[in-house]
Amino acid sequence: MDRIIIKTGDITKEKVCAIVNAANSSLMGGGGVDGAIHRAGGPKILEACEQVRQESYPEGLPTGESVATNAGNLPSNYVIHTVGPIYHQCGEDCSDLLASCYRKSLELAHRLGCKDVAFPAISTGIYGYPKDKAAIIAYEVVSHFLNENKNMQVHFVFHNNSDRDLFIKAIEGVS
Ligand code: AR6
Numbered sequence: 001m002d003r004i005i006i007k008t009g010d011i012t013k014e015k016v017c018a019i020v021n022a023a024n025s026s027l028m029g030g031g032g033v034d035g036a037i038h039r040a041g042g043p044k045i046l047e048a049c050e051q052v053r054q055e056s057y058p059e060g061l062p063t064g065e066s067v068a069t070n071a072g073n074l075p076s077n078y079v080i081h082t083v084g085p086i087y088h089q090c091g092e093d094c095s096d097l098l099a100s101c102y103r104k105s106l107e108l109a110h111r112l113g114c115k116d117v118a119f120p121a122i123s124t125g126i127y128g129y130p131k132d133k134a135a136i137i138a139y140e141v142v143s144h145f146l147n148e149n150k151n152m153q154v155h156f157v158f159h160n161n162s163d164r165d166l167f168i169k170a171i172e173g174v175s
Contacts, residue, residue, distance in 0.1 A: 078112055
């Protein structure tokens with residue numbers, strides 16, 4: 001689909017309306033893409049996350065949910081924080097939870113008036129989700145959403161070419 005862009009790069013540099021962060025339920029930052037977003041975006045994002053925690057999610061953001069904050073110094077307008085499943089903890093429920101991360105982030109971006117959204121490969125780093133399985137879920141949810149929302153565009157941003165190529169190979173059978 002031509003409204004899906006698959007590329008290699010650093011998601012913090014994406015000039016889109018919203019970038020998605022593979023966060024953890026504390027929303028207080030971490031390693032991987034989460035660390036990169038907070039480092040590049042500066043303290044305003046963390047302040048907004050603290051406010052979200054206090055006002056809406058004192059126990060933490062549940063897995064599969066998404067919230068939006070400002071994007072601090074980043075070129076995007078919003079950061080949408082979502083909590084992917086930890087693969088070895090969720091068994092059969094993992095795929096639904098990962099699908100929920102993509103779907104709820106897209107719905108939130110749409111409500112914010114965004115026409116383009118960039119995703120990292122949620123849960124495929126520290127949270128251990130097999131990259132090929134995660135690719136198919138991500139692609140299916142995004143394609144379905146874009147079919148219903150013709151004015152939107154999605155960027156899948158991979159940290160390196162081998163992850164990008166693995167994604168392209170994994171979705172060959174479903175695209
Ligand atoms: N741009 C694009 N992709 C990136 C970037 C970047 N700058 N940096 C890393 N990736 P991970 P998770 C890729 O571990 O598995 C954090 O500590 C990376 O290569 O960031 O959902 C959170 O606080 C991988 O393919 O997220 C949580 O505790 C993908 O992003 C936990 O990690 C996701 O890897 C979340 O783990």
